[in-house]
Amino acid sequence: MTSGRPPLGLSRRDALRRGAAATLAAARGLGPALFAGCSLGISPRAKTVTVGLLHSQTGPLAISATSLRDIELHAFEQINAAGGLLGRQLVAQAPDPRSRVDLFPKRARQILENGAVAAFGCWTSASRKAVLPLFEQAKKLLFYSVQYEGNESSPYVVYGGMVPNQQILPALDWLMGEAGGSRKKIFLVGSDYVFPRTANYVAKKYLADKSLKPVGEAYLPLGDRDFSSVMKQIRESGADCVLSTVNGDSNIGLFAALAEAKIDPQAIPVVSTSIAEDELRSLLPEQVKGHYAASCYFQSIDTPANRAWVAGFRREFGRDRVTGDPMEPDWCLVHLWKRAVEKAGSFETEAVRQAFRDGLEFAGPGGTVRLDPKTQHTTKVFRLGRIRGDRQFDVVEASATPIEPDPYPQIAFPGWSVDWTRGGLTRGAEVDIDGNV
Amino acid sequence: MNALQPEWWYWLYDVPPLRLSMLFVGVFVGFYWLGSIIVRPILRQFVKYTAGSNDIVGYVLSCFCVFYGLLLGLIAVTAYQNVAEAGSHVTHEAAALSALYEDVSRYPEPHAQNLRWLLRDYTRYVIKYAWPLQQRGIVPQEGTIRAEAFYDKLLDFQPHSPGEQILHAEALRQFNDFLEARQMRLYSVKSSLPSSMWSVMIMGAILNIAICWLFDMRFLTQLLLGGILAAYLGIMMHLIFDMNQPFRGDVSISAEPFETLYQRMDDE
Numbered sequence: 001m002t003s004g005r006p007p008l009g010l011s012r013r014d015a016l017r018r019g020a021a022a023t024l025a026a027a028r029g030l031g032p033a034l035f036a037g038c039s040l041g042i043s044p045r046a047k048t049v050t051v052g053l054l055h056s057q058t059g060p061l062a063i064s065a066t067s068l069r070d071i072e073l074h075a076f077e078q079i080n081a082a083g084g085l086l087g088r089q090l091v092a093q094a095p096d097p098r099s100r101v102d103l104f105p106k107r108a109r110q111i112l113e114n115g116a117v118a119a120f121g122c123w124t125s126a127s128r129k130a131v132l133p134l135f136e137q138a139k140k141l142l143f144y145s146v147q148y149e150g151n152e153s154s155p156y157v158v159y160g161g162m163v164p165n166q167q168i169l170p171a172l173d174w175l176m177g178e179a180g181g182s183r184k185k186i187f188l189v190g191s192d193y194v195f196p197r198t199a200n201y202v203a204k205k206y207l208a209d210k211s212l213k214p215v216g217e218a219y220l221p222l223g224d225r226d227f228s229s230v231m232k233q234i235r236e237s238g239a240d241c242v243l244s245t246v247n248g249d250s251n252i253g254l255f256a257a258l259a260e261a262k263i264d265p266q267a268i269p270v271v272s273t274s275i276a277e278d279e280l281r282s283l284l285p286e287q288v289k290g291h292y293a294a295s296c297y298f299q300s301i302d303t304p305a306n307r308a309w310v311a312g313f314r315r316e317f318g319r320d321r322v323t324g325d326p327m328e329p330d331w332c333l334v335h336l337w338k339r340a341v342e343k344a345g346s347f348e349t350e351a352v353r354q355a356f357r358d359g360l361e362f363a364g365p366g367g368t369v370r371l372d373p374k375t376q377h378t379t380k381v382f383r384l385g386r387i388r389g390d391r392q393f394d395v396v397e398a399s400a401t402p403i404e405p406d407p408y409p410q411i412a413f414p415g416w417s418v419d420w421t422r423g424g425l426t427r428g429a430e431v432d433i434d435g436n437v
Numbered sequence: 438m439n440a441l442q443p444e445w446w447y448w449l450y451d452v453p454p455l456r457l458s459m460l461f462v463g464v465f466v467g468f469y470w471l472g473s474i475i476v477r478p479i480l481r482q483f484v485k486y487t488a489g490s491n492d493i494v495g496y497v498l499s500c501f502c503v504f505y506g507l508l509l510g511l512i513a514v515t516a517y518q519n520v521a522e523a524g525s526h527v528t529h530e531a532a533a534l535s536a537l538y539e540d541v542s543r544y545p546e547p548h549a550q551n552l553r554w555l556l557r558d559y560t561r562y563v564i565k566y567a568w569p570l571q572q573r574g575i576v577p578q579e580g581t582i583r584a585e586a587f588y589d590k591l592l593d594f595q596p597h598s599p600g601e602q603i604l605h606a607e608a609l610r611q612f613n614d615f616l617e618a619r620q621m622r623l624y625s626v627k628s629s630l631p632s633s634m635w636s637v638m639i640m641g642a643i644l645n646i647a648i649c650w651l652f653d654m655r656f657l658t659q660l661l662l663g664g665i666l667a668a669y670l671g672i673m674m675h676l677i678f679d680m681n682q683p684f685r686g687d688v689s690i691s692a693e694p695f696e697t698l699y700q701r702m703d704d705e
Binding site: 062070096283284317320321 | 554561583703
């Protein structure tokens, strides 16, 4: 007859309890080893990790966007040569949205379905807004490096470009200041889509705050090159300067029309927000020389870090290639993402976003940038460049310190703010961008 | 056949050539030796009581070897021709690209620079990204985007003089030539011997070995002589397998014509 009691004086209940405790302790101890990689955001056995590149390689925006693809490939190649990210080689998948807003969601879906852990891309705000819901739904990060109008925030977008308080408002200050010739008759010209409309809305609000009003405003469809009627408007308005938010190939038409209308850059300078060294290669130097661009980076910045970066890019992609804004912010974004992934030890979106919270910095070719965890935008140095005859810029103005990003300048969007570390978006009064200011 | 996925057996091409050759020889000799132990005693029953059976088997083997040898020889030549043809597509594409580069270099600025950049970008893509994919048996897709980007920019140019018109027409003709060669290269990524040919070759090898099992001789002699024949069959199969994929294995096409061109583009 058995007593129902195991040897060594242990009851069955004790034995079960001790067994369970030992199993739990073993699971706790061995868990990390057994399940290492399960929270990586990819298959633990994967040797590669796919990253989506969403840039137009054909169509009117290709002139600008192709260089973003190249600088991202350059960054990935360097990361891969150094052993990859978390031991995985980065594989870029770069379908072509052909500069068509309707194709961007299709291409975004394609890269998300193919398992991209994150994506870098979009040029126009219209394209970014078209793919945004897809990234939010898939809970994947989109890194956007182009300067834009602000008035937007998403937990799934990291904005690496300048917002109006870092670009357009300092440019207006310069134009209205002594260095810019104390100009007060400002004409606004832009491509007809969300960025120029919103950016000019912010500009008008800013001018209104200084009791000023633009002397004229004109928009042409993206890709349109016939600016003859706009030139007439500029002449008739008596403008003494032009703030241009014209994008892509349309700049060819704008500057050709300015030259044809014999508008002297010294009398009526044009300050462009969307012109960099890359766009200048399609423009005739005699048509653009003397005009200005507001930016955070120019290839001509004379620092050892920038010289080394430019040389590295040219070594890989050709000695006559140029660097510019937003290539530099794009480079910084890739490296900020890399740092976040390394810090998180994972490609998983929430882990990467968590890594943003402690603040990330990267010493880029144009200076150190910091990712603001509240807005998921980056700090920027404002620079104003005068176009030279060799398709480069002379930096004529630079902010002393990097400017903090403010996607919702209170002057234009009262009551609006964002803090992704606490509560997210705070809504203010609805704003009618297209209405009268 | 999915152009984006390699075949399941492509891992074999990742095995170093000498080891792969030894693997083929090992499989064939091992099969022969194993059959000599297991199958031979059964097969021998059919010719055991036939007078002069070795002569008959020898006569059949000779006849068989003539047909099978011819088949193997022809298949090896076909496989080599496939590789050579793919190689000529690659050379043709690089030559057309080079001629196109020269043509567009004569365009007025900024067209010339923009077009040269796009061709250099295409060449870089072929070397750095397309070639490794081809070597894995995957048809690279993104080169098409780069070729389209170049075509878009080429069509942007409006000739203003008769000289420019002639140059532009020649560049367009050269571009079409390049596109054709490029398409042929892409087709050849997946070109290989049809599976029916492989079936006939493998069946022939098995029958060849089976006939050898019918010989009446000492067991060790059987293992040695049959093993030599099986080893040679293995080497032949390895050679054909190696040439089966133009961009894979020891006998494959390199990206050298593109590398030379890229070097020249970069030096200018």
